[in-house]
Amino acid sequence: MSDLKVLIVDDEPGIRSGISRILRNYRVGYPFLEEDFGFTLTEAETGEIALEILEKQEIDIVLLDNKLPGMEGIDVLEQINKRNYDTAVMMITSYASLELAVTATKRGAYNFVPKPFTPEELRGAIESITKHLFLKRMTKKMSETARQIRFQFLSVLSHELKSPINAIEGYLKIMQEKQAGTSIDDYMHMINRSIERITGMRSLIMDMLDLTRIENGTKSRNLKEVDIIECTKMAISSMEPMAIQKNIKILTAFPESLILTADSNEVEIICNNLISNAIKYNRDNGTVTVSIFTDKTNLNIIVEDTGIGINAEEQEFLFQEFMRIKNKKTQNISGSGLGLSIVKKIIELYNGTITVESQPDVGTKFIVKIPFKAQPA
Amino acid sequence: MNSKKTILIVDDDIDFRNQIKFYCEKFGYETITANGEIEAIEVIKTKKPDLAIIDLMMEKDDSGFILSYKIKQKYPDVPVIIATAVTSETGLIFGVESHEEQQWIKADLIMEKGVRPDQLQREIKRLLKE
Numbered sequence: 377m378s379d380l381k382v383l384i385v386d387d388e389p390g391i392r393s394g395i396s397r398i399l400r401n402y403r404v405g406y407p408f409l410e411e412d413f414g415f416t417l418t419e420a421e422t423g424e425i426a427l428e429i430l431e432k433q434e435i436d437i438v439l440l441d442n443k444l445p446g447m448e449g450i451d452v453l454e455q456i457n458k459r460n461y462d463t464a465v466m467m468i469t470s471y472a473s474l475e476l477a478v479t480a481t482k483r484g485a486y487n488f489v490p491k492p493f494t495p496e497e498l499r500g501a502i503e504s505i506t507k508h509l510f511l512k513r514m515t516k517k518m519s520e521t522a523r524q525i526r527f528q529f530l531s532v533l534s535h536e537l538k539s540p541i542n543a544i545e546g547y548l549k550i551m552q553e554k555q556a557g558t559s560i561d562d563y564m565h566m567i568n569r570s571i572e573r574i575t576g577m578r579s580l581i582m583d584m585l586d587l588t589r590i591e592n593g594t595k596s597r598n599l600k601e602v603d604i605i606e607c608t609k610m611a612i613s614s615m616e617p618m619a620i621q622k623n624i625k626i627l628t629a630f631p632e633s634l635i636l637t638a639d640s641n642e643v644e645i646i647c648n649n650l651i652s653n654a655i656k657y658n659r660d661n662g663t664v665t666v667s668i669f670t671d672k673t674n675l676n677i678i679v680e681d682t683g684i685g686i687n688a689e690e691q692e693f694l695f696q697e698f699m700r701i702k703n704k705k706t707q708n709i710s711g712s713g714l715g716l717s718i719v720k721k722i723i724e725l726y727n728g729t730i731t732v733e734s735q736p737d738v739g740t741k742f743i744v745k746i747p748f749k750a751q752p753a
Numbered sequence: 754m755n756s757k758k759t760i761l762i763v764d765d766d767i768d769f770r771n772q773i774k775f776y777c778e779k780f781g782y783e784t785i786t787a788n789g790e791i792e793a794i795e796v797i798k799t800k801k802p803d804l805a806i807i808d809l810m811m812e813k814d815d816s817g818f819i820l821s822y823k824i825k826q827k828y829p830d831v832p833v834i835i836a837t838a839v840t841s842e843t844g845l846i847f848g849v850e851s852h853e854e855q856q857w858i859k860a861d862l863i864m865e866k867g868v869r870p871d872q873l874q875r876e877i878k879r880l881l882k883e
């Protein structure tokens with residue numbers, strides 16, 4: 377028998393013990409499964425306590441009353457979703473608040489049982505949530521296939537491509553109808569914004585090309601002896617105009633040359649992205665430092681800036697596709713959120729790693745380590 | 754006293770924000786803008802707009818829904834328009850079809866981005882009962 381852990385969250389001791397009694401010896405079985413599911417019960421009298429328990433233990437099912445003394449059930453539910461626990465939540469609500477139940481299911485509760493309920497109703501609800509949980513875990517295992525990920529990727533991509541087109545079209549219509557007056561100067565801002573969006577779109581398309589190239593795999597890679605320093609210098613010089621605009625100094629610390637087996641294109645993509653970020657997310661008059669050196673086992677490429685930084689929470693998601701940090705400091709900086717995910721993919725081709733150290737408003741440091749020995753010959 | 758009505762515009766796309774602001778001001782309304790759910794929630798703490806136009810996908814895929822819910826919770830009488838670039842053709846589907854779903858989200862209107870300005874004006878007037 378496998379055990380599912382059930383957390384009962386209700387401030388009334390009577391209800392908690394009632395539910396415990398009903399579920400203690402209850403079993404849910406699947407015809408094609410040898411084992412039944414049984415239930416181990418944990419109780420919490422407030423939402424706060426429930427969240428503490430969820431933080432420490434793996435709970436499979438939460439039975440959640442909405443009316444709680446401190447935070448309400450619906451807020452507990454929101455926290456559970458935010459923290460991404462692999463838990464199914466069933467709300468317990470009175471008939472009167474059906475609307476709340478709908479809200480709850482929208483917010484990720486699996487279902488709700490109206491209060492008061494009979495033992496039969498509770499068991500029925502538990503049976504269906506158990507089956508749901510089981511199926512969800514099974515399909516999750518199975519559906520993480522490349523195809524689905526691909527589909528999701530393309531969906532987000534088309535959204536990202538549509539936004540700039542909508543924006544530019546919007547401005548063009550305002551201009552076409554001379555909505556803001558007859559002098560072209562009145563439209564300068566709109567023209568500049570349109571050009572900005574086109575630039576962003578172009579860089580998205582370039583990123584896409586890089587991604588496809590990586591995904592096409594090793595057959596189109598061109599691994600040979602290249603001078604890493606030379607590739608880096610190419611990247612720096614192509615970023616120079618961007619740096620000058622913000623009066624940013626690019627400092628370098630590397631040997632005259634460093635010959636390793638690599639694809640020069642890939643090295644350039646890595647440097648381009650890291651340096652362009654270090655400029656983009658820097659302050660005016662800041663500096664970017666690019667250091668390259670080898671130690672016993674690794675090639676190290678370190679790009680450091682004096683910019684806006686990234687807080688610890690956000691660092692975690694940085695390398696995901698289309699991940700962009702949205703806040704006041706970044707809202708006028710355009711980008712597609714693909715750069716770092718591409719960089720990471722390339723580095724993985726070399727069995728290397730990329731890590732980040734950062735402090736908000738002080739600066740950010742990206743550290744790339746690529747092992748020599750593991751290098752493909 | 755200022756008799757102009759105020760429209761809250763929430764979008765993480767600065768250009769969409771600019772354009773909606775441009776039109777709303779042309780239609781004769783005051784505007785307040787916010788770049789996402791978090792900023793908008795700050796705004797509504799102290800200000801009550803007469804109407805809100807909000808984007809669907811902001812910090813999260815469904816920020817617009819959550820924000821709509823929160824605005825309605827605080828100001829049940831403020832009409833909310835959700836504008837979205839997400840349509841079935843992009844593969845991301847947020848069908849808000851059933852009555853149940855509408856009840857929850859409570860937005861008064863869900864419209865596609867790229868709607869014509871005269872339509873927008875008509876909808877705003879209708880929702881403001883002008």
Ligand SMILES: Nc1ncnc2c1ncn2[C@@H]1O[C@H](COP(=O)(O)OP(=O)(O)OP(=O)(O)O)[C@@H](O)[C@H]1O
Binds near residue numbers: 654
């Ligand atoms: N050096 C940095 N300092 C501060 N934030 C950074 C830095 N580098 C990246 N970020 C944050 O990480 C996010 C993801 O970076 P990434 O390079 O993947 O995308 P992007 O720069 O937004 O777009 P692009 O695909 O055009 O590079 C950025 O949006 C930014 O918020």
Ligand SMILES: [Mg+2]
Binds near residue numbers: 649652711715716
């Ligand atoms: Mg970038």
